[in-house]
Amino acid sequence: MRHRFSLLAACAAMLAGTSVGASAQETLTIATVNNGDMIRMQGLTDAFTEQHPDIQLNWVTLEENVLRQRVTTDIATNGGQFDIMTIGTYEVPIWAENDWLLPLDNLGDDYDVDDLIPAIREALSKDGTLYAAPFYAESxxxxxxxxxxxxxxxxxxxxxxxxxxxxxxxxxxxxxxxxxxxxxxxxxxxxxxxxxxxxxxxxxxxxxxxxxxxxxxxxxxxxxxxxxxxxxxxxxxxxxxxxxxxxxxxxxxxxxxxxxxxxxxxxxxxxxxxxxxxxxxxxxxxxxxxxxxxxxxxxxNWLWAWSLAIPAGSQKAEAAETFISWATSKAYLELVAENEGWSNVPPGTRTSLYENEQYTSEAPFAEQTLAAINNADxxxxxxxxxxxxxxxxxxxxxxxxxxxxxxxxxxxxxxxxxxxxxxxxxxxxxxxxxxxxxxx
CATH class of the missing domain: 3.40.190.10 (Periplasmic binding protein-like II)
Structure with missing residues (x-):
C-alpha cells in the first residue's frame, strides 16, 4: 500500500506541474516605472531567481503617468493585477491609512531597517511601521x-x-x-x-x-x-x-x-x-x-522615493516581501556596484551608502544629493x-x-x-x- 500511495502522489504531482518534494512555483507580477534604475534592476534579477528558483518575476514596465493611473485604479478597486507595486511618498501614507497596503514587517534579520535615511523611512511609514521599501530616493x-x-x-x-x-x-x-x-x-x-x-x-x-x-x-x-x-x-x-x-x-x-x-x-x-x-x-x-x-x-527641495509595496489583497505576500527585501537591501547595492560601478547604485535610501568611501569618491554628486534630501521637510x-x-x-x-x-x-x-x-x-x-x- 505504501508503494501504491507513493506512485499515486507522484502522478498527482506530475499532473499539477510539480515534482515530489518541490514547492510550487509562484510568479510575481510587478508594476514599475520605466526609469533607468528600474530597468537596471530588471537586468540583474537573475541573481534573485537563482537564489529563489520557486519565485518567477513578470514585469509590467510603464511610463510614469500611466503607472500612477494603473496602480491607483487597481488598488482602489481591489483589482488584483499586481503582487508588487512601485509607488511613492505621496501614495504610501494615504493608502496605508485606507488599509490598502500590507505592512513590511518581515524583511529579514539582515535587512537593517534602521539604516534607511530617517526622512525616507518616515515618509514610507505609518505609526512607525514601514509600508513600502525605498528602491531609490531623491530631492x-x-x-x-x-x-x-x-x-x-x-x-x-x-x-x-x-x-x-x-x-x-x-x-x-x-x-x-x-x-x-x-x-x-x-x-x-x-x-x-x-x-x-x-x-x-x-x-x-x-x-x-x-x-x-x-x-x-x-x-x-x-x-x-x-x-x-x-x-x-x-x-x-x-x-x-x-x-x-x-x-x-x-x-x-x-x-x-x-x-x-x-x-x-x-x-x-x-x-x-x-x-x-x-x-x-x-x-x-x-x-x-x-x-x-x-x-x-x-x-x-522636493522629497520622493520610488518604492516597492504589496497591495493588501495579494495572495503572494510572502514571496512578494522576499523580493522587496532583496531589491532594496544593502546586498543589492553591492550587486549593482559590482556590475555597474558604485556611482550607478540606486541613491538616497541608506545612511551607510553615504558613509561608504568607495561610493562618495566615485559619485561626485553624493554630497549634494544627501544635503538636498536632508534639507527637505x-x-x-x-x-x-x-x-x-x-x-x-x-x-x-x-x-x-x-x-x-x-x-x-x-x-x-x-x-x-x-x-x-x-x-x-x-x-x-x-x-x-x-x-x-x-x-x-
Missing part, C-alpha cells in the same frame, strides 16, 4: 554643463537664484546655436510638470494651499514662478517642451543639447555615466534654485496644512494636480496665457476643495 538639484559655463565666462553660485538661471540660459542660448539654454519638465501630470512647478513656486514663498486650505494659484509667488518658467521654456528651451518629462530631458541632456536642467537628484548618476552621456566629463551640480537670495520654504507647517513639498498628501491632489498640470502645459505650448492658466487652475482648485469639504 531636486541643478545639473549644468561646466564647459559651456566656462566658455561663457559664467560661474555657478553656491546658491543660484532663478534670475541668475534665466540670465545664464539667455547667454548660453545666444552663444550656441545647437544647445538649449535650459531644459525643464513640461509634460502635464501631478508628478511631472507639477512636481517641478510646485517646487519652483515654493522657492517664491507659495504653496498649493494656504493654512486655511485656500488654493494659492492666484498668489504673487505662483504668478512670478509660472511667468518665469514659461519665459525660459519658450525662449531658451527645446521645441515641444510641453511634452517633455524626466526621461525626455535626460535624453536631451545626455546628447549635449541642454546647458542646464533642474530636476531629480537621481539624474546625476546617468548624466555622469560615460556609457550613457556624451557630456559625462563636463557636468556640475548645484542646489535647486531659489526665487530670492534668502530662499523661503527650505530651499524648495515635508511636514505640516504654519503656512501649509498638508504633508508634502512638491505635492500635497491628500487624496484629491492626484486628480487636481494633473488637471492643473494640463493648464500649465497649455501655457508653455502657447495655447493659453499664463494669466489664463493660473486663473483656470485657481477656479478648478477652489471648486474641488469646496466639493471635498476642505473649504466651508
Amino acid at each position: 531636486a538639484m541643478t545639473l549644468y554643463r561646466t564647459d559651456l559655463f566656462e566658455a561663457a565666462g559664467i560661474e555657478m553660485p553656491e546658491a543660484p537664484t532663478w534670475d541668475f538661471i534665466a540670465d545664464a540660459a539667455r547667454q548660453i542660448s545666444e552663444a550656441n546655436d545647437d544647445v538649449y539654454g535650459i531644459c525643464l519638465r513640461g509634460k502635464p501630470g501631478w508628478g511631472e510638470n507639477m512636481a517641478f512647478l510646485g517646487s519652483m513656486a515654493r522657492s517664491y514663498g507659495a504653496n498649493y494651499f494656504d493654512a486655511s486650505w485656500q488654493p494659492q494659484f492666484d498668489s504673487e509667488g505662483w504668478t512670478t514662478a509660472v511667468t518665469q518658467y514659461v519665459d525660459m521654456m519658450t525662449n531658451y528651451g527645446p521645441p515641444g517642451a510641453a511634452s517633455n518629462g524626466f526621461n525626455e530631458n535626460l535624453t536631451l541632456f545626455n546628447q549635449g543639447r541642454c546647458a542646464m536642467w533642474m530636476d531629480a537628484t537621481v539624474a546625476a548618476s546617468f548624466v555622469t555615466n560615460p556609457d550613457e552621456s556624451q557630456v559625462a566629463e563636463n557636468v556640475g551640480f548645484a542646489p535647486f534654485p531659489c526665487g530670492v537670495e534668502n530662499c523661503p520654504n527650505q530651499g524648495a 515635508p511636514s505640516i507647517t504654519d503656512d501649509k496644512p498638508y504633508v508634502g513639498l512638491q505635492f500635497a498628501a491628500i487624496p484629491e491632489f492626484q486628480g487636481l494636480g494633473t488637471a492643473v498640470g494640463q493648464q500649465m502645459a497649455a501655457a508653455v505650448s502657447g495655447s493659453m496665457t499664463v494669466e489664463q492658466a493660473l486663473q483656470s487652475a485657481q477656479q478648478a482648485a477652489v471648486r474641488e476643495m469646496t466639493r471635498a469639504g476642505y473649504i466651508q
